[in-house]
Amino acid sequence: MTIPQLIALEKKRQRETLMMIPSENYTYSEVRRAIGSVLMHKYSEGYAHRRYYQGNEIIDKIEDLAVENAKKLFRVPYANVQPYSGSPANAAVYFALLNSGDKIMGLKLSGGGHLTHGHPNITFSGKYFQSVQYDVEPDGRIDYDKLERLVKIENPKLIVAGTTAYPRILDWKKFAKIADSVGAILMADIAHIAGLVAGGVHPSPVPYVHVATTTTHKTLRGPRGAMILVTKKGLKLDEKMGEKIDKAVFPGLQGGPHNNTTAGIAIALEKASQKSFVQYGKAIVSNAKVLAEELIKRGFKLATGGTDNHLMVADARPFGIDGKTLAIALEKAGIIVNANTIPHDPNPPYRPSGIRLGTPAVTTRGMKEREMKQIAVLISTVAEKVGDPKIISQVNKKVKDLCKKFPVEE
Numbered sequence: 001m002t003i004p005q006l007i008a009l010e011k012k013r014q015r016e017t018l019m020m021i022p023s024e025n026y027t028y029s030e031v032r033r034a035i036g037s038v039l040m041h042k043y044s045e046g047y048a049h050r051r052y053y054q055g056n057e058i059i060d061k062i063e064d065l066a067v068e069n070a071k072k073l074f075r076v077p078y079a080n081v082q083p084y085s086g087s088p089a090n091a092a093v094y095f096a097l098l099n100s101g102d103k104i105m106g107l108k109l110s111g112g113g114h115l116t117h118g119h120p121n122i123t124f125s126g127k128y129f130q131s132v133q134y135d136v137e138p139d140g141r142i143d144y145d146k147l148e149r150l151v152k153i154e155n156p157k158l159i160v161a162g163t164t165a166y167p168r169i170l171d172w173k174k175f176a177k178i179a180d181s182v183g184a185i186l187m188a189d190i191a192h193i194a195g196l197v198a199g200g201v202h203p204s205p206v207p208y209v210h211v212a213t214t215t216t217h218k219t220l221r222g223p224r225g226a227m228i229l230v231t232k233k234g235l236k237l238d239e240k241m242g243e244k245i246d247k248a249v250f251p252g253l254q255g256g257p258h259n260n261t262t263a264g265i266a267i268a269l270e271k272a273s274q275k276s277f278v279q280y281g282k283a284i285v286s287n288a289k290v291l292a293e294e295l296i297k298r299g300f301k302l303a304t305g306g307t308d309n310h311l312m313v314a315d316a317r318p319f320g321i322d323g324k325t326l327a328i329a330l331e332k333a334g335i336i337v338n339a340n341t342i343p344h345d346p347n348p349p350y351r352p353s354g355i356r357l358g359t360p361a362v363t364t365r366g367m368k369e370r371e372m373k374q375i376a377v378l379i380s381t382v383a384e385k386v387g388d389p390k391i392i393s394q395v396n397k398k399v400k401d402l403c404k405k406f407p408v409e410e
């Protein structure tokens, strides 16, 4: 098959299934046009008005716009929009502000943190830095008193406050008090929740942290990319923090920025500053709350007992199955989620007990609480009848009907 044929098939798949992996979303057609534009032909090593290549007059304007939009939206004095994605953005912060071997502290992967938050042995963050990780409690929540005790013992140079599978509001004030008590740099990784922060449905970390990283393609609905934001507090701690981060991104870690992505980021940030984005953020969260309640009613056990944001982690074991089995059966039914560890999971990571699912992409399609109730029924039907192909195919038909009613923007 040719690549255009495969793209057409993937387009069909995305239209006819419920995209419920909480880190995924449908971007805007304007963003897709920018990504596929001639901007990708240009090399622009350096930063706007300080390039190593000629011919960047227009690219400079684009990068300026993206930086200004980021600063305005998140109310920060400094932004770098060049990181190729979330992992390099986190790497850039560590390389800018730490020396190799310095101690970092992030949330364990199994507790809802990300690989780049110090996962031991197999990631740069756990190999080139000394990593001590904190965990969630068996109920799935961060115990801030326990974290404070650990931080006082370990005295890390940098603490990461950010998550990839945590369904509750992060208490930035508490993180700041803990970090400040040992003079640690506090970094927020808002990759998952950036759109919720922009939409005002999750508190902003900006008044409390020194630096924040985010991807641009999850709840923000932009292209695959990332940004690093330095706050006033960050510049107060180190007036050169912005410059250090610029240098760590280029030439420290990357070469030429992806100008087509930069343009897409500028567009997404502009959209996220509009009033309608507040409605979108609210809808993501209210949809998630309804979905969580309905799943609980139908027998699922949710980490932390529910959600305050866009995602939830559901334990599949009440149905006598593990998360991987459920994720595979749901895929056959057209509901796309990922298998995920539950807090203190007794099962191994490749066959965890739960699934992680969220509402950003279905909310983008315009689905509301009524549809969330339907989806909860479909998910629990699959969980109850995992080995029954007839039921799975009946669910799949209902999924397709639902998807047809809520078309994806061309």
Ligand SMILES: Cc1ncc(COP(=O)(O)O)c(C=O)c1O
Binding pocket: 023, 085, 086, 087, 088, 090, 114, 116, 162, 163, 164, 189, 190, 191, 192, 215, 225
């Ligand atoms: C909290 C968090 N940080 C960083 C990343 C890494 O982003 P990327 O996959 O773009 O490297 C992710 C990705 O899921 C994430 O959830």
